[in-house]
Amino acid sequence: MKTVSVGILGLGTVGGGTYEVLQKNKEIIEKRLGAKLEIKAVATRTPSRAASWGCPADIVSNNPDLVLNDPEIDIVAELIGGVEPARDFVLRALRSGKSVVTANKELLAKEGPLLRRVADENNVDLLFEGAVGGGIPLIKPLRESLAGNRVEEVLAILNGTTNFILSKMTREGADYHAVLAEAQDLGYAEAEPSSDVDGFDTQYKLAIVAGIAFDTPVDLDDIYREGITKVSARDIEYAAELGYAIKLIALARRHKDGSLELRVHPALLPLAHPLASVGDAFNAIWVRGDAVGETMFYGRGAGSHPTGSAVVGDLIEAAKNRLRGIRNIDHAPEEKVRMLPFSEALTRFCVRMQVKDRPGAIAQIAGILGDNGVSIESIVQKKTERGEAEIFWMTHDTTQEAMNQSLKGFEALEVVREVSSVLRVEGE
Numbered sequence: 001m002k003t004v005s006v007g008i009l010g011l012g013t014v015g016g017g018t019y020e021v022l023q024k025n026k027e028i029i030e031k032r033l034g035a036k037l038e039i040k041a042v043a044t045r046t047p048s049r050a051a052s053w054g055c056p057a058d059i060v061s062n063n064p065d066l067v068l069n070d071p072e073i074d075i076v077a078e079l080i081g082g083v084e085p086a087r088d089f090v091l092r093a094l095r096s097g098k099s100v101v102t103a104n105k106e107l108l109a110k111e112g113p114l115l116r117r118v119a120d121e122n123n124v125d126l127l128f129e130g131a132v133g134g135g136i137p138l139i140k141p142l143r144e145s146l147a148g149n150r151v152e153e154v155l156a157i158l159n160g161t162t163n164f165i166l167s168k169m170t171r172e173g174a175d176y177h178a179v180l181a182e183a184q185d186l187g188y189a190e191a192e193p194s195s196d197v198d199g200f201d202t203q204y205k206l207a208i209v210a211g212i213a214f215d216t217p218v219d220l221d222d223i224y225r226e227g228i229t230k231v232s233a234r235d236i237e238y239a240a241e242l243g244y245a246i247k248l249i250a251l252a253r254r255h256k257d258g259s260l261e262l263r264v265h266p267a268l269l270p271l272a273h274p275l276a277s278v279g280d281a282f283n284a285i286w287v288r289g290d291a292v293g294e295t296m297f298y299g300r301g302a303g304s305h306p307t308g309s310a311v312v313g314d315l316i317e318a319a320k321n322r323l324r325g326i327r328n329i330d331h332a333p334e335e336k337v338r339m340l341p342f343s344e345a346l347t348r349f350c351v352r353m354q355v356k357d358r359p360g361a362i363a364q365i366a367g368i369l370g371d372n373g374v375s376i377e378s379i380v381q382k383k384t385e386r387g388e389a390e391i392f393w394m395t396h397d398t399t400q401e402a403m404n405q406s407l408k409g410f411e412a413l414e415v416v417r418e419v420s421s422v423l424r425v426e427g428e
Contacts, residue, residue, distance in 0.1 A: 002035040004319040007067030007098075009089055010079035011044035011060070014103050014130065016053035017304025018077060018311045023054060029316060037319055041067045068092050075318045077311060078102040087111055094118045094126065099322065101314040103130030103307055109204035113217050116332035125327045127314035132158065132205045133283050135306030136299040137313075142212045142287075143330075149289030151213040154252040155427060158205040160281035160301045161189045161196035162228050162248040166236075166266075167279040170245060173233050188281060198227035199248065199264045206250040206264055213252065213287070214260055216337045224342045226265035235352060235421050238380060238392040242350075244268035245276040249426055261340040266423055268350055273427040343401040348377070348425035350394045353410070354417040357389040361415040368409035369395070372402045388417060394425065 008015055022029065022039065029037055042055060043064040050060040067076060068089060076093040078100060080086045086107050093100050095118065102108070108115070108131050119126035129139045142151075157163050161183060168179045180197065183189035195201045203225045211218045228248050239246050247269055253261045269276040274296050278284040283301025288294050300306040321327050355361045366376060379393040395403075403422070410416045 001030070002323060003038050004033075004035055004075065004322055005038050005040040005070075005073045006075045006077060006315060006319075007040055007070065007073040008042045008077045008079060009064055009067055009086075010081070011042055011046070011050055011053060011055065012079070012081075013304045014081075014307045014311065015042075015044070015077070015079035016055075017308030018079060018315075019053050019055055019308075021305060021308040021312045022315075025312075029312070033316055033319055033323075035319065035323055037315060040073055041070060043067050064089055068096065068098075073098060074322050075099045075101060075315060077315060078104060078107075079311065080104070081106070083107050083110055087115075090115055090126075091118060094122050094124055097122060097124060099125035099127070099318040099327070101125075101127045101130075101311055101318055103128065103311055105131040105201070105204040105208060109207040109220060112208060112211060113332045113334075116330055120331060123327060125318045125321055126330065127318055127328070128208070129314050130307045130310035132208050133285060133297065133310075134160075134299065134301040134303060135309045136283060136285065136297050136301065137310075138209070138285055138297050139212065141297065142209070146287065146289055146292060149291045150254075151287060151289050152254050153288040154209060154213055154250070154285065155275060156206070156209070156250045156285040157247055157275055157278050157283050158202045158209075158250050158285070158301065159196055159248060160283060161193065162202075163278065163283070164188050164281045165197070166228060166231065166246055166248065169231070169233055170236050170240070173237065175233055176229065176231060197229055199225045202248060202250050202264045206252060206262060209250070209285070210252040210260070210262055211333070214254060214337065215333045216260065216335070217333060218262065222260075222339045223262040223264055224345070228266050230421060231266050231423075232421065234390075235350075235423060238352065239268050239350070239423075241380060242268075242378065242394065243271050244425070245271055246423065247275060247278070249275070251426060255340060257338075259338040259340045261345055263342070263345065267426040268423055269427040275427065343399065343404070345400045346397050347400075348395050348397055348428075349403050350392065350423045350425060352390065352392045352420045354384070354420060355389055355391060356415045356417065357383060357387050358415065361389070362391070364413055364415055365391075365410065368413065369406050371409065372405045374398045374402050374406050390420075
């Protein structure tokens with residue numbers, strides 16, 4: 001039986017999970033591949049921890065050159081994370097004729113076009129199913145199963161940490177900071193949670209997905225980003241009263257003029273929308289194509305074994321291609337579509353604010369909105385302490401610029417004590 005040799009860079013959560021999946025399902029993999037998939041070398045900063053994943057000490061070192069410079073290694077799995085030194089390692093592997101499998105979302109979001117171009121120039125594979133959605137099959141379906149479609153829209157929940165936090169806040173009416181602390185205790189959130197809760201992780205993933213779905217280079221600056229740190233239990237309560245759930249969404253939408261709109265932010269989703277019921281640490285990606293219509297991919301978006309499953313799938317595909325002497329055709333797009341400026345984005349808004357409970361207060365607010373071409377669809381008002389009222393109102397479709405001007409106008413109103421939150425509505 002032929003052997004395809006693999007080198008692994010990184011033996012943390014994803015690297016260790018990948019190794020365990022490879023060993024656990026070794027016989028199944030060999031049967032499906034028709035060859036042995038051998039882990040020849042592993043490089044990690046902490047070789048002493050390799051035993052916890054069942055990895056034998058004789059193939060483990062802290063020297064990546066033992067993976068990158070070994071002529072017998074056919075495929076490199078880059079599972080380090082971050083941009084450097086991962087970028088250097090991936091480029092070295094590709095240029096030496098090795099196929100690369102990676103789950104590195106940040107690297108792909110920032111350097112994806114370069115890496116895909118170098119893979120193409122060296123006639124090798126660059127596969128990255130594990131970079132978005134953990135174990136959810138998404139990248140390959142977009143590239144292959146939906147290749148005959150003109151994708152019109154992608155709406156997704158791509159971060160398990162924030163979805164866990166928002167789901168628990170919704171169920172229990174709990175405060176954001178209390179739920180974040182619990183998520184950290186449970187291991188769902190990092191001690192420094194900014195990448196998740198401020199939307200960076202979702203932004204990286206959307207850049208990858210949008211680039212493939214819409215055949216265009218995507219820069220991170222093209223994507224408006226806003227996290228969940230300002231979402232309160234009160235916002236969730238009001239949203240539920242109106243028939244909505246609040247989720248951190250990633251949105252990519254093609255407009256009739258060919259421009260592309262890219263956003264990451266909390267949004268109200270109608271409870272009837274399939275994404276609204278995605279709970280806890282699960283991810284889901286809703287896609288609308290001109291031929292397929294609406295379809296959705298759902299599953300665990302992170303974790304050692306779910307992500308390891310995706311990495312192993314890519315390793316098997318790369319190994320099959322090696323055995324056949326072929327590779328996937330993956331020309332990185334060079335022509336960039338027009339990106340819709342965020343100020344032109346059209347959506348409905350929900351605004352929660354504290355106002356003085358006096359006659360004419362709402363009329364003054366409505367006047368500012370009317371001056372900027374914004375109309376109110378619905379409004380909920382609740383009396384609070386100190387002679388104030390809390391109002392939660394929803395607009396018809398309007399632009400971000402019109403809303404920004406309205407918010408500036410509120411600053412001059414003596415009846416407005418505070419604008420507590422501004423959220424958007426999607427999925428309708």
